[in-house]
Amino acid sequence: MKTSHTFIDRLLHWTLALGITFILLTVFLRLNWMEKNHVASLLTDGLSNIDVEITREQAIKIAKQIRKPMFDWHLIMGYIVTGIFILRIIYTSVKKNLYDPKTTTEKFQLWVYRGFYILLGFTLISGLLIKFGPDFIHDLAEEIHKLTLFYMIPFLIVHFTGIILAEFGSKKGIVSKMISGE
Ligand code: HEM
Structure with missing residues (x-):
């Protein structure tokens, strides 16, 4: 199989990978350690230990303020x-030597990537609509945006499994090739 990972290919791949990893970290914090109900309970419990009472609403408001900069x-x-x-x-649409998959595995890989890019497009557009879209679309955009993890996590599992199988199978050096191009 002829794969050509140009410098631009690799730069785009790694900046996207780092960016998405960083975003997933913010999602993880939002859903776990910095989850608003969780932080609100810590606040109400901690404050009641020193005889300060605040309402649930006040605690949630502070919890959201703590979460916001993150x-x-x-x-x-x-x-x-x-x-x-x-x-x-x-870049992909102007690139001259378009990738031409031959085997079933290569065709499968290409469709996994295409599917991923289409779904990522939905994630980004829905995220931008939450922020900048008209009011009537806000809730729908939020619902769609929150579905992201349902494809993102399976994709990452398939992606990493595929890389490990390739590295230990017929395509030794696939990881360093994605770093150095050689
Ligand atoms: C790789 C790109 C992205 C991924 C993987 C991603 C993923 C997620 C996920 C999984 C959530 C849900 C967290 C929860 O359930 O509470 C979320 C929330 C959110 N995202 Fe993104 N996101 C991405 C890009 C964006 C972009 C481009 C924007 C807009 C500028 C955006 C704006 C938001 C907002 C405002 C929320 C909070 C929604 C709420 O209030 O419930 N996201 N994101």
Whole structure:
């Protein structure tokens, strides 16, 4: 199989990978350690130990304020990933030596990547609509955006499994090739 990972291919791949990893970290924090109900309970419990009573609503409000600077990075990195995504689409469509899959495995890989890019497009557009879209679309955009993990996690599992199988199978050196190009 002839694969050509140009410098731009690799740059786009790794910046996208880092950007998405960073975004997933903000999602993880939002759903776990910095989850608003969890932080609100810590606040109410901690304060009641020193005889300060606050309402649930007040505690949730403070919990959201604590979470905000962290989750602002979700948006910042979201804009960056959107930019890389657009560059990726442009670069792939103007690239001369378009990838031509031959075997069934290669065809499967190509469709997994295509599917991933289409779904990532939905994630980015829905994220941007939550922020900048009209009011009537806000809730729908949020519902769609929150479905992201249902394809993102399976994709990452398939992706890493495929790389490990290839590295220990017929395509030794596939990882260093994606780093150095050779
Ligand atoms: C790789 C790109 C992205 C991924 C993987 C991603 C993933 C997620 C996930 C899984 C959630 C749900 C967290 C929860 O259930 O509470 C979320 C929330 C959110 N995302 Fe993204 N996101 C991405 C890009 C963006 C972009 C580009 C924007 C807009 C600039 C954005 C704005 C938001 C907002 C505002 C929320 C909070 C929604 C709420 O209030 O419930 N995201 N994101």
